[in-house]
Amino acid sequence: MSIRERDQQLGLLRAFLTSSRETAPNSLILQGPTSTGKSIVLKQVLDQLPVKFSIIHCDECVSYKILWKKILQSVQLDSGLIQKDELSYDALATTNFQTFIKQMSVFLEDYHYDELHYVVLDRSDQIMDDIEVLFKNFIKLQEVSPLKNLSFIFVTRTIPSCITTSSTPVIIFPSYSGDELIRILGSAPLCRFNVEVEGKVLERFWKQYVKLVVEMYSSYTNNIMVLKLILTRIWPIFVQPIEEGELKPNEFLTLYRRNYKAIGSDYVISSSLDTEWDDEENEHQSSNLPTISKYILISTYIASYSESKSDWTMFSRLKDYHRKKTFRRSTRSSNRVNQRLLDASYFDLERALAILQAIYTIETGSNLHTDIDIMTQVANLSSMKLLLKSNNNDFISAKTKWKINCSFEYVKSLADDLNFPIDHYLTE
Template identity: 25%
Template sequence: MLDCSNLMMEQCSYPSIFIYGHRATGKSHVMHTLLKELELPYATVSCVECVSVGLLFEQVLLSLFGSDSASLLSRSPSLSDFVRVYKQLCVQASAKQTRYIVLDRAELLRNMETNLLPAFLRLQELDNVTVILLSEIVWDKFRPNTGCFEPLLLHFPDYSKGELQQILSEDSHPSYSPELYSAFINILLGVFYSVCRDLRELRHLAALNFSKFVEPLEQVKEGDTHKLWRNIEPHLKKAMQTVYLREVSSVQWEQQLQMEEKEAGAVRGLSAHAHVELPYYSKFLLIAAYLASYNPARTDKRFFLKHHGKIKKTNFLKKHEKTSNHLLGPKPFPLDRLLAIFYSVVDSRVAPTASVFSQISSLVTLQLLNQVGHDDQLDAPKYKCAVSLDFILAISRTVSFDMVKYLYDFL
């Protein structure tokens, strides 16, 4: 923060500054606080909200020159229109101090016009202005192919464990002492710090699990952290299985804990996932994986190809196939077959984006899918579905999918 302050206090300002770091490392907060405390003229624009170049230009002009400035732009402004209006307004309202344009989530600029980023990096040729780009990716992945002025690079590192402890402890519950909440945060970080260092996600986990942590306080004292830890430990381990996925809301999480307490016996292993609400497309991916594991590959046309005609099961059945596939267990299948079945059974059209592949990885992490084979194999990865029939039937009911209709053993 001190480096940023020194940069802004210098008389000769930099044309552009590129600030990068992981999510929730304080980039936006630090810049907003510095510009506000130093009383510098600035415009903060979120590239997520600016779905078009015109909105981006309007937000910059409105923040720097007032409400009447955006009316000077044409209805669908181009980069040259923005430069012309910006230069005109700079002449009319000259500033003694450097103006600052802060573009948050600046990596989204790469999806806009190719000349937009180089133009912003050279905007100081028109006026005493510094463009600050805030991004979650490094400059080497950000730099456009057309070439541009190199900005000054500043890195915001991840918070250390001690810093996370200090920040999260500030959210102490008003009904309990700060010392108790700090002890809870210390336990939370002891479990999750090795797998999650995102401040927002840790704050979400703290809000979900604190009520469970303080439940035994009617029988034990606040200082007896050992008994409090024994009560919260199984719930934190369960929460670790769904970290980052945000599969349930806070209310759903409370309802789930209440249901499990009323049930006779604790549910162990994979069956514990039956009470966890998976994301919508993850359910269909799991359904497709189950069908690929228990249906012979040659029957895919019969189940998933339109206008296939009516084909009896006896036409598929070979002489040696007299045993149910469910008795033989799940068989491995390639990734392309999984995706083909997924796109056939899902209701809406889904593009093969990285989100779909990340959900497959999440299912593997949750042990709902098993990846088979070796990492050094040259062909595509293969998977096995690791859930029971009762589990997949329960999942299919939540998305109104008739699972039995597509299973070869039930024809």
């Protein structure tokens, strides 16, 4: 099966990616804007090869420890040599890159696994850490380590400057042109009439409709997913006169003249391109958060608005300490500014996770389940802008910092949902 408008990239991938260790590349880069077919074309080529491969979504990894762990576990599982219940879920198992190489080498040697294995680092430019380290570590891993049968493929929107002089091959996926978008989107109707219409009439009408919409909105975006959203959003308004019997499908020009104000409105553009939510949607979003995500937001709020020196006392495992705790304020403390009125402070993710474990154990009486992927939940909250990551330019202490991006009222509503006494854990 051929993917439309990507024959050149498909041919290049088939030329580079082989089933032999001797001819496979040490690393390969697929670069291009969002929604240009990088992942789907690559997946099609790999599915047709008699080789094992693993796909890692880097945007779900908040740190390199999580990335190394995911790569290690994915290779073990996809090799078919280890079952899921045999995996280690120890978060401290891969503490650094050297440990990752050692553990991967042990697995390859113990199981005599020397077959070619492709590791796809999808969205590699969206990892929540320094992307240059990611490329530097893996781009020549075969040359500096015993992992000779692993070939790494980077799927990215941008290429960091640190490897612009590298000899690693790059396959470019350019943005679709207007004509390409029309051919792709016009190949099969995404919408239907609510009245009976012949198939050929629908296909002809859909192609005219796609051409109109692409020509109108291509100056705003050439993202094929956004254009699909615009096509489906406009459709009910555009075809209403046909469904009510006022016009026929072959009267396209008349239909356009009647609807041009509606389909060219700012509402269509803003509602399709804008990613911000209003207060009502945020409220609905908070009620739909998983329980563990609510606990993560509570723990990160506490980490942002409390001092680390009080953690040992504050998060004591003695449950009665928090139940019976009373606050005594002196005259001196009454002159202090309430911490909640100040901007949230940055914190280490490890501290927030320790607070999470402590408050969950104290309030529920049980430990967190080992099968809960907390880092994926953190990544989801970060993508929703509920957690923010710092841009750390300190080369001496380059540890990534985080902070909460929610008001106390929002976090309090989450705590009320869980019947969690958040006031007991906040210092004034």
